[in-house]
Amino acid sequence: MSNSVQSDPFAVVREKLDQAVTILEEQGLDLWLTFVRETTQVKDPSVDLIVGFDLTWQSALMISRTGERIAIVGRYDVDNVKNIGGYTTVLGYDESIRGPLLEQIQRLRPRQIGLNYSESDPSADGLTHGMFRVLANILGGTEYAVRLVSAAPVVATLRGRKSRTEIERIRAAIDTTEEILQQVRAQVRPGMTERDVADMIHGMVEERGLGTAWEWNFCPIVCAGPEGIFGHRMPGDNRVQEGALLQIDFGVKRDGFVADLQRTMYLCRPGETEPPEEVQKAWAAAKAAMEAGRAALRPGVKGWEVDAVARETLVEAGYPEYKHAFGHHIGRNAHDGATILGPKWERYGTSVEGVVEVGNVFAIELGVYVPGYGYIGCEEDVLVTPEGAEYLSQVQEEIWCIHPS
């Protein structure tokens, strides 16, 4: 959580509300309803987009294709929501949301009501099953009970189409992340454990008063030496050592937005000036696959098509497939939902069928394990423009060689 206070904290919320109306029109959905309560406990990710703070009692945020933005919230939240300056109507209630909610829906007469549920996209799946049942009960017996549809396509587009302010903030998070990674490069020494490296990075994050891109104890992920196991795990007791690789997967969260980068280092043995040939060869293959994937990442392609290019390039070079997706949106989260640049595996559902569009910001990543040396990880952040994917990060072209003195 970032503790910094913005000059106008709601400018970005108003940008997203404006975008939402445009997207409803593009996709032909009459009404988008975000239905939540006690978001400190279970937060629908869309609340960050269209509210920007927590709501307490049952709350209905309705955006209509015609441009109305209606919030029905508990009485103590009314002033806060008015302060956003982006809602055309803010209604409070004390005992039950049923009356005002029904009244507004009956006034708007939507042909479909889009709700935040999705089998594939976590960021579009913020409606809990209990709240779905509450809503079904409120609408029971009305014609609207059968007009409930998934708003996932709207949510995915809204989340993925970064606004000007959102892109600025992601850039700032990337800059700070790179600065920290360069500091690590200068300070890392053989004998440090993965945990020591993580503690060092946490110190750098705290010094700046920032948070991490994902859960603190798992960010950074640090993989030191040949025994390091790549993955989402807490840094352990493996040691940074000469003649071995050190891979770091890390990002800061700054003003509510994140970066997600990986950097690979090699600790030279005395007399060594560069990594051994087999490490270099694996690095070249990983980079070639990264670049092939990036080149395939353009407006209009589907997620799985981009993944396939990177994956095939790596496999054709004689390395095993990575067991994850090539790319994912970043923004408010390190995994920011919507389209995934991944293979057609069941666990990705339809998220890999999504179409890339201008304004999307992806982290693209892959890696290779080099027996006896450790894990090579490549990850960069890119912005999709009409011309293709443009790097937002300063691309790591070579393995960073550390010369312990």
Added chain:
Amino acid sequence: MSNSVQSDPFAVVREKLDQAVTILEEQGLDLWLTFVRETTQVKDPSVDLIVGFDLTWQSALMISRTGERIAIVGRYDVDNVKNIGGYTTVLGYDESIRGPLLEQIQRLRPRQIGLNYSESDPSADGLTHGMFRVLANILGGTEYAVRLVSAAPVVATLRGRKSRTEIERIRAAIDTTEEILQQVRAQVRPGMTERDVADMIHGMVEERGLGTAWEWNFCPIVCAGPEGIFGHRMPGDNRVQEGALLQIDFGVKRDGFVADLQRTMYLCRPGETEPPEEVQKAWAAAKAAMEAGRAALRPGVKGWEVDAVARETLVEAGYPEYKHAFGHHIGRNAHDGATILGPKWERYGTSVEGVVEVGNVFAIELGVYVPGYGYIGCEEDVLVTPEGAEYLSQVQEEIWCIHPS
């Protein structure tokens, strides 16, 4: 988010897993299934209880009445879940959870499968509607598709029945919160705005490397002077002033657990030694209602019964009803779900029908607005014992009089 690392971070998770088996047996539920993914985006509150960190791909956490604790998680999460030391079986997968999940359910043959959904209890409502659909699809065509029930009673009991470690941590959070509130009492001066007071408190929280009990920008809630509006709102431009009240609603989060307290201060005018009579009278009425509510809070009573006692006491003393519930669980969250000590209003659903039990920790609170002076707020934290509700906080007996020098 607390950044501190525990010596055995999973001891409390293992306590809760043990409790869960006991509760399944008590309530006669064969299998409790927590079904989640990408919990950095949408986190089922039960994940904090039975895992303690975020999970990435679709994950099934199954606890059986017979004592089995089975986790099926993405391959990169396997080692982390094994590290908990509380699961009897940890299975990883790469492409789809369908096979291993069906296999385990078919082996366990549960008569009912409890899921985390509830219309009334947010902390028991962590299953998203999309994930419910995923599960319904996986179980489709099997006899288990019709055996899905709400696990809300299990989740509420598990969450509300605090373990030894949980109570210790809540006590620690209360102690620190009181220490900070005493510091505020010593340092607050007329002319400060609500925002100044909040900034001062934020500084005290940051100095200690802690977080706040609820959203940073809304914690503390500060209500200064007669124009202050009570509620969940960001501290504003109202000023602390002589001859007026200052109310603060605040708690820290420490080692993952929170406190939630309110303290009321009065800034004496030159020559004044205590608050004016009408302020004192309102304070006495508020305190009497608090104490009546606390006395009614014992094992076996229903939530609404406790609220009714406090509410009636206040109204009979000639003051208006507070527009919120008298009490709520605290623990990992300031609103920790389960039974609410509140009136039978629709928005509270069945949560006020819950029964109080030994080991529950509640924040109890109410307030009175005194025209011309401001808001009096009382809030204390209590532990339910076999003998009744015992204060965990050092009860505020008198309004704190501040003598600006």
